Amino acid sequence: xxxxxxxxxxxxxxxxxxxxxxxxxxxxxxxxxxxxxxxxxxxxxxxxxxxxxxxxxxxxxxxxxxxxxxxxxxxxxxxxxxxxxxxxxxxxxxxxxxxxxxxxxxxxxxxxxxxxxxxxxxxxxxxxxxxxxxxxxxxxxxxxxxxxxxxxxxxxxxxxxxxxx
Amino acid sequence: xxxxxxxxxxxxxxxxxxxxxxxxxxxxxxxxxxxxxxxxxxxxxxxxxxxxxxxxxxxxxxxxxxxxxxxxxxxxxxxxxxxxxxxxxxxxxxxxxxxxxxxxxxxxxxxxxxxxxxxxxxxxxxxxxxxxxxxxxxxxxxxxxxxxxxxxxxxxxxxxxxxxx
Numbered sequence: 001x002x003x004x005x006x007x008x009x010x011x012x013x014x015x016x017x018x019x020x021x022x023x024x025x026x027x028x029x030x031x032x033x034x035x036x037x038x039x040x041x042x043x044x045x046x047x048x049x050x051x052x053x054x055x056x057x058x059x060x061x062x063x064x065x066x067x068x069x070x071x072x073x074x075x076x077x078x079x080x081x082x083x084x085x086x087x088x089x090x091x092x093x094x095x096x097x098x099x100x101x102x103x104x105x106x107x108x109x110x111x112x113x114x115x116x117x118x119x120x121x122x123x124x125x126x127x128x129x130x131x132x133x134x135x136x137x138x139x140x141x142x143x144x145x146x147x148x149x150x151x152x153x154x155x156x157x158x159x160x161x162x163x164x165x
Numbered sequence: 166x167x168x169x170x171x172x173x174x175x176x177x178x179x180x181x182x183x184x185x186x187x188x189x190x191x192x193x194x195x196x197x198x199x200x201x202x203x204x205x206x207x208x209x210x211x212x213x214x215x216x217x218x219x220x221x222x223x224x225x226x227x228x229x230x231x232x233x234x235x236x237x238x239x240x241x242x243x244x245x246x247x248x249x250x251x252x253x254x255x256x257x258x259x260x261x262x263x264x265x266x267x268x269x270x271x272x273x274x275x276x277x278x279x280x281x282x283x284x285x286x287x288x289x290x291x292x293x294x295x296x297x298x299x300x301x302x303x304x305x306x307x308x309x310x311x312x313x314x315x316x317x318x319x320x321x322x323x324x325x326x327x328x329x330x
Contacts, residue, residue, distance in 0.1 A: 003166055003254045003283075011279045012260055036263025076282055089168045095177055096310065098201025101318030103311050113305035114176045117241055118168075121293035128286035140278035145261065146268050153266030 006045035006083045009037050011137070013046065014079055017055065018071035018138035020157075025057070025064030030160050034153075045083050052082035072135035077126055079134070090118035171210035171248040174202050176302070178211065179244055182220065183236035183303035185322075190222070190229030195325050199318075210248050217247035237300035242291055244299070255283035 013031045020026065028046050032039035046065055049055045056068040067074065092115035097103060110116075142150070178196045185191065193211050197204035211230055214220045221233040232239065257280035262268060275281075307315070 001166055001168055001249050001254055002252060002256060005256075005258070007255065007283075008258060008260060008279065011283075015279070034264045034266065035260045036267065037260060076279075080283075084166050087167065089166055090172065091167065091170075093170070093173060095173060095200045095202060096306065099199045100321035101199065101310070101314045102201065103314045103317075107311040107314065108309060110309055113302050113309060114173065114180070114241075117294070117297040117302065118172075118176075118245075121290045124293040125286045125290040128289040129282070132282040137278050137282065141261065144273060144275055144278060145266070146272040149266045149268045149272065152268075156265035 001089065003080070003084060005037075006041070006048070007080050009035060009042050010045045010049055010083050011076065011079050011134075012141075013042070013065075014049070014054065014067065014071070014074065014134045015138045015141050017065065017067045018134050019142060020066060024161055025062075025066040026160070027064040031065065033160075034156065048082045049079065052078060054078055054082055067134070070135070071138055072133050074134040075130045076132040076134065076137065077129035080129055088119065089122055090115065092118075166254065168245070168249060170202075171206070171213070172245050174200060174207050175210045175214055175248050176241065176244050176299075177306075178207070178230075179214070179219065179232065179236070179239065179299045180303045180306050182230065182232045183299050184307060185231060189326055190227075190231040191325070192229040196230065198325075199321065213247045214244065217243060219243055219247055232299070235300070236303055237298050239299040240295045241297040241299065241302065242294035245294055253284065254287050255280065257283075 012035055016031065016034060017026065028043040029039050031046070032042045046055065050057060050065075053068055054074055055065045057063060057065050092112060094105070094112060096112050097105065097108065145153070177200055181196065181199060182191065191199070193208040194204050196211065197207045200207075211220065215222060215230075218233055219239055220230045222228060222230050257277060259270070259277060261277050262270065262273065310318070
């Protein structure tokens, strides 16, 4: 079981967008360029963030994506579910009701213990991802980036926002 | 992202095996029959449980699968990982090092904050699944099964173990 690459890409895009100066947007192409990922695939994931109300797009030549809400209010869980969908990992097909010992649904008063345990684990996964916000990730990730990289990143941003956009 | 059906099947098989009288095994075919699932696919998942040391097989005409260890010592996590593999959900491709701001690996002193947050969530998922044993699930699942179903299950078991095996 593996999360799609879009999860990593969009989490980093959201972190970058959290660091943008007010009023600045970045196109899918620029976001792909900054992260060294394929533009068309990234565009699809960014559309998913837009449908989830995490980013918004400004139209026109100078348009692009930016966060739709304060970074401190957007959780990593929201980003992951926007890309991966909100389906549970575990799907219960109620196999306890099949076979020679099976019975009608109404005879079972509670959720199957196997499914309940699997869903408790998913809840723990979600709960942990909900504790991390894009705002806190932005602070952390930027604190981890070497000074030289920060400098190159800032120069690139200036060049695409002022000159190349 | 979805876990394979084999997770549900093998968890229920392990629960049933936990309830078998000492010395009794069930073939893949019988385990499939009891759970109303396709035999050839289930056989593959049972092989995965065997490779993981969760079940063992007794050879011969009357042979079959049984738990290799006490049910109270087998966690649900072990069963899930046996079927799904031990790979993390999130794969970090270190995209912070790509693009115009990227730098050499040695310039980054710590795990990327995005990956660290994703892996904390997986650890929470694993930790929750580790709290549940096949022994506790067996008690719970059997307590949930209607008396009539338990009775039919016991009759089926007697028929396959004594008569049909």
